[in-house]
Amino acid sequence: MATPNTPLWEVFIRSRNGLAHKHCGSLHATDATLALQAARDVYTRRGEGLSIWVVPSSAITASDPAEKGMMFDPAESKIYRHPTFYEVPDEVGHM
Amino acid sequence: MYTQALNTSEAEDRGIEDAARAAQFQARIDAEERIEPNDWMPAAYRKTLTRQISQHAHSEIFGMLPEGNWITRAPTLRRKAALLAKVQDECGHGLYLYAAAETLGASREELVDLMLSGKAKYSSIFNYPTLTWADIGVIGWLVDGAAIMNQIPLCRCSYGPYARAMIRVCKEESFHQRQGYEIMLTLSRGSKEQKAMAQDALNRWWWPVLMMFGPPDSASRHSDTSTKWKIKRFSNDELRQKFVDATVPQARYLGLAIPDASMKQNEATGHWEYSAIDWDEFKQVLAGNGPCNRDRLAARRKAHEEGAWVREAAAAYAEKRKLRQTAQAAE
Numbered sequence: 001m002a003t004p005n006t007p008l009w010e011v012f013i014r015s016r017n018g019l020a021h022k023h024c025g026s027l028h029a030t031d032a033t034l035a036l037q038a039a040r041d042v043y044t045r046r047g048e049g050l051s052i053w054v055v056p057s058s059a060i061t062a063s064d065p066a067e068k069g070m071m072f073d074p075a076e077s078k079i080y081r082h083p084t085f086y087e088v089p090d091e092v093g094h095m
Numbered sequence: 096m097y098t099q100a101l102n103t104s105e106a107e108d109r110g111i112e113d114a115a116r117a118a119q120f121q122a123r124i125d126a127e128e129r130i131e132p133n134d135w136m137p138a139a140y141r142k143t144l145t146r147q148i149s150q151h152a153h154s155e156i157f158g159m160l161p162e163g164n165w166i167t168r169a170p171t172l173r174r175k176a177a178l179l180a181k182v183q184d185e186c187g188h189g190l191y192l193y194a195a196a197e198t199l200g201a202s203r204e205e206l207v208d209l210m211l212s213g214k215a216k217y218s219s220i221f222n223y224p225t226l227t228w229a230d231i232g233v234i235g236w237l238v239d240g241a242a243i244m245n246q247i248p249l250c251r252c253s254y255g256p257y258a259r260a261m262i263r264v265c266k267e268e269s270f271h272q273r274q275g276y277e278i279m280l281t282l283s284r285g286s287k288e289q290k291a292m293a294q295d296a297l298n299r300w301w302w303p304v305l306m307m308f309g310p311p312d313s314a315s316r317h318s319d320t321s322t323k324w325k326i327k328r329f330s331n332d333e334l335r336q337k338f339v340d341a342t343v344p345q346a347r348y349l350g351l352a353i354p355d356a357s358m359k360q361n362e363a364t365g366h367w368e369y370s371a372i373d374w375d376e377f378k379q380v381l382a383g384n385g386p387c388n389r390d391r392l393a394a395r396r397k398a399h400e401e402g403a404w405v406r407e408a409a410a411a412y413a414e415k416r417k418l419r420q421t422a423q424a425a426e
Contacts, residue, residue, distance in 0.1 A: 005202055005203070005204055006203070006406070006409075006410070008197070025191060025194055025259075025260070025263075026194045026197075027190065027194065028203055029409075030406075030409040030410050030412065030413040031409070031412070031413040031416065034409060041183075041187075042187050042190050042191075045180075045183065045184070045187065046267075062133065064133070065131065065133045065134050066135070
């Protein structure tokens with residue numbers, strides 16, 4: 001029997017308490033339980049994590065790099081969104 | 096190195112590319128930007144990398160075989176646990192690298208099929224046998240040492256997923272080299288027989304290890320494009336020289352002799368100059384005629400075939416659960 005291509009999963013690991021889960025790689029597994037076990041074996045052999053998320057790769061919607069300009073350029077001209085845009089007199093001290 | 100065949104195989108085939116995009120792409124490379132999977136890239140860049148990364152992955156997988164040979168016969172429990180962990184790491188490295196290769200559009204099944212059919216290459220070094228326990232020491236010390244020499248510059252490779260995989264791999268390889276050197280140190284400080292065993296292993300592995308860096312620069316065809324694309328940062332001969340210079344003092348500390356009687360240090364450059372390498376042997380091993388090529392391929396095929404029922408059962412179970420969930424949702 002020919003086995004179908006095994007689904008791809010993206011692996012995210014929380015390395016320390018208080019940090020966010022961070023993408024660390026991907027793997028193939030037939031279901032979520034096996035994906036979690038494989039992620040443990042492949043990506044945390046040296047205590048790299050406290051918690052793992054596995055997400056089917058097909059469930060991720062990504063922005064198109066070709067449309068990077070349209071997506072992100074509008075923020076570039078809005079320098080007033082940064083604190084350094086504003087002047088605070090020295091006398092006032094740290095703000 | 097783990098992707099030596101790149102240096103010897105087919106000529107580059109660059110189709111007609113959109114010149115403007117190609118120029119833009121090269122400008123990004125020159126600016127040390129990383130290329131990511133969804134970015135535009137020349138077809139030849141994609142092809143070269145798919146081949147290089149998958150060959151590297153196959154090498155990690157084949158690399159488990161010579162060492163796996165000694166797991167059940169490791170001299171102590173400590174050595175056995177360390178060797179087992181090392182072989183697990185090699186498997187992990189193969190998996191990181193397959194995942195990186197897949198981001199270029201190849202499927203895992205396709206890559207594994209190419210490996211099992213013998214069409215894809217893997218490093219020549221894994222076609223040599225591990226005859227004694229000292230071979231495990233030499234593999235860690237020299238084979239992994241040579242691999243590190245090659246892989247550290249790959250951490251800065253222009254292709255993001257490959258570079259990131261290599262960072263993980265390099266962190267883990269340094270344990271491998273140290274455990275190998277420790278084995279060598281123990282043997283060379285042991286009985287006369289143990290020291291002789293260490294020397295014998297070094298004698299057998301030295302030249303094949305130097306061949307790991309691939310053909311001399313004068314004969315390497317792929318280097319130019321790979322250098323331009325910042326896939327490769329140093330030439331084969333540069334890396335080989337770096338490795339030899341680093342290894343000579345380590346061998347001396349062990350009290351072992353490098354099996355190259357005419358090797359000498361160039362006083363002006365400080366480099367250790369080694370004798371001519373037997374490139375015919377290298378070609379023979381790459382062509383499938385090394386001491387263990389047939390065994391290695393047969394072992395991989397056997398493992399794959401004997402694991403088929405597991406893949407089938409896992410797929411059938413996932414399918415059954417999906418059907419059950421669909422049925423429940425419909426109720």
